[in-house]
Amino acid sequence: MKRLIFCLAVLVLALAARPAPLFAQAGGPLRLEITEGVIEPMPIAVAPFLSGTANAGELAARISAVVVADLAGSGLFRAIPAEAQIAQVTSFDAPVRFADWKAINAQALVTGTVERTGADRVAVSFRLFDVFAGAPLGDGMRFEASEASWRRLAHKVADTVYQRLTGEPGYFDSRIAFVSETGPKNARRKRLALMDQDGANLRYLTGDMSIVLAPRFSPDGRQILYTSYESGLPRAYLLDLETLGQRPIDNQAGVATFAPRFSPDGLQVVYSLERGGNTDIHITSLVTGQTQRLTETPAIETAPDFSPDGRQIVFESDRSGTQQIYVMPAAGGPAQRISAGQGRYGTPVWSPRGDRIAFTKQQAGRFHIGVMRTDGTGERLLTASFLDEGPSWAPNGRLLIFTRVSQGEAGAPSLYTVDVTGRNLRAIATPDFASDPTWSPLLP
Amino acid sequence: MPIRRSILTVAMLGLLAACGQNAPYGNTPPPGFGGGVPTDAVDVSVFGAGVTDTVLFPVDTWELTDAATATLTAQAAWFTRNPQATAVIEGHADERGTREYNIGLSARRANSVVEFLVLNGVAPSRLTTIPYGKDRPLEICSDEACYARNRRAVTVVAGSVDLGS
Known part of the structure; x- marks a missing residue:
């Protein structure tokens, strides 16, 4: 003592x-x-x-x-x-x-x-x-x-x-894609939206007839991966920001696909595929369409994200009994659990600098955005609220944007940023409710 | 009865067409949907008196409770009496989880229902699932009373149904 x-x-x-x-x-x-x-x-x-x-x-x-x-x-x-x-x-x-x-x-x-x-x-x-x-x-x-x-x-x-x-790159000439939400809590209408990082130049990318979620930018910022229920089942799509044309990334019938993210070279997509109640991580080539399964456990395995060098994939799995964060080789193979603290860990995202992983943590009824080193050490919680989730890194790795949901019958999501040191928590104004933000690369 | 059934079938086809690519969820018509459509045809009463379309799950689980098993046993019997009926099993989670994990969790719940119905004689080809995660809550408060009702799987019947049997 x-x-x-x-x-x-x-x-x-x-x-x-x-x-x-x-x-x-x-x-x-x-x-x-x-x-x-x-x-x-x-x-x-x-x-x-x-x-x-x-x-x-x-x-x-x-x-x-x-x-x-x-x-x-x-x-x-x-x-x-x-x-x-x-x-x-x-x-x-x-x-x-x-x-x-x-x-x-x-x-x-x-x-x-x-x-x-x-x-x-x-x-x-x-x-x-x-x-x-x-x-x-x-x-x-x-x-x-x-x-x-x-x-x-x-x-x-x-x-x-x-x-x-x-001495570090900026992040001001960049954009945020997110899900804009309207309507009551039990009948939300959602559509994909795109705006400058300061909230200007808002435009909508989809209609609001289907649930959409979790957009992600391509490394060149010209395409977006997201998940839509427009076919009935959740399905991962690739959307071209110039033409707004889109196509599913996996054409198998009768399966749900979600949580798609690009590889750093933009040529592959890693995502979750659910069949018969079991959710595993898969990878597909946008060039050849060839698809490979990367995890084979009965656990829920989702929220994959590549390391910036493309060699590893961080993801969440409840194979231990609760949601925890794991890292595996990009080609699949043995996964190493990195989250070690109390509570549940999900939605890992690898920092653009490669040295940290941000995540959502649930503990004792509270939700936190946090960061840790890629081996799981040095965990630091940056926020705490009724429901914070889904961090996304600014292109310079200096701050994170995430969803904060308020409590109660009028509870609704909105966007916040926080510095990676936990300072400068700021609400990002949007005209309607907003969730699932993702930060683009710096524009050319 | 054949006449009545075909009328009902036509009504249901109309209903399905009105749904377009957006299937009804939890038997609650989405906004802008409804307006004279005979939703009773697919409402909870479809399984008969005292048999709900919904089973509930404890926090972060997908195993069927005894109450859920009783409900699904009655649902399975109804499917046996209505061999033309098909159904979409909608899985749901409460708001106390991250979005993508909750899709996986709600898929497990829907699948638990499918597995039970199949074990009790319903052909797998008659059943499909949609995992909604936390995106379609039935109740909107942020208390366990609401969460308990949102952690659910709902059997939404489609296809030709004979209400007379």
Whole structure:
């Protein structure tokens, strides 16, 4: 007992002694070190973007606002509002008066200009500065796109700023696919929906006559795998986002197929197939249609997900008596159980970096989103509620999006994101109820 | 009786056609469905007085309880008397589980019903299953009273039925 108290005391000291975020390292470039200790967001100023050509002022304001919303929404940055900025940037190419930005304690400064470069064409140029070093951080950059894609220009700017300040790729120029839900709890209507990661540009991909669930993006972001009851039985389909054409991935009659996910090369799909009450994991080639069974136990084996290198598949099985997480070779073979704590574990998803697996945990009547190393050690629960489930990784592996369902007769699902350290839990606004979110890769 | 049966059959075919690709679930018409369609023809009374179309399961199990066995014994007898009838067994789970696992669990429940009916003389070709997981709850509260009624398998009869027997 004494030993335990001593260990706890050491732990408390260690936690207390964790360094505050290091913004400016002596002699090095400005760098936000993302550690578990990041609790103080880096103050950053985004000077309102300038209008580089006629009629670009309103667009410049909109683009600046999206850049600010992206960076602040990450929880890693605190945007100093334009009203508090004592310096005014009046020319994109004029020298920056760093003293004015130091005075409001901005660690980093973003300046930009927006130009109309042709019919429906827009370009944004921006620069990033380390205020206290009084120097640019990287070269200025310019992105051009059709006006309809103006939000993507803003996301590209924010992604670049994020990458230069954290050393990690951003995630702002990406999308979320999910299931949009309407109607009462006992007669929900569901349809597949797609939106930008910040909720803009929502559109629906299917009608709402059949139950749909659990979409997943292809590695190139152009296709979606999902499950629909449109044939009566649950069946896994491949949907082309451009044409909205779709086809089942497995044509066997009389079986239910669900939980489909792509291999990292996009050429194979791993999924669950239920026959006679038994659910096993199968794999099929999208090229040849050849199908192989990967698990052969009487257990429920579902929620498969490839490792980023394509060599292993993580999945859940109740072969031990309760839902637990296992890893097996991608070609099938002996599976190793990795979940070791109390409770039940399901919906494993391998992080894009390959080092962690996120999951849903049920214990003592509560549901959690958690992460663990790929060998099951280092488990950490990030959320707790009446019902949290189905995490999906942001393309940079820094945060997770998941479904949170409220309790009771009016209980309904909605989308949340949480940082992988458990900080910055945020509700993602959707017009209707929303479930089963999945994050796209970064857009090209 | 042949006349009545054929009328009923026609009505049921109409019902099935109205269902399109969306089979009725739990004998509760989905929204926008119904409107004068003779749902009584496939309602719970189809199995006769005192025989429900639904069996319930304890938490995270798919074994049949004694009550379920009694219900299914009566259902099996009814199928024997109605050799033309076919049925879809709909499996369901409560909301206290992850979505895909619950599909697997509800498939096990539906299959438990199929296995029992087959052991009691119903040809396997007359029975199909649909695992709904937690997506079609009957009751909407978040208490065990509702969960207990949502952990169910429902025998939804289709095909030619002679109510007179």
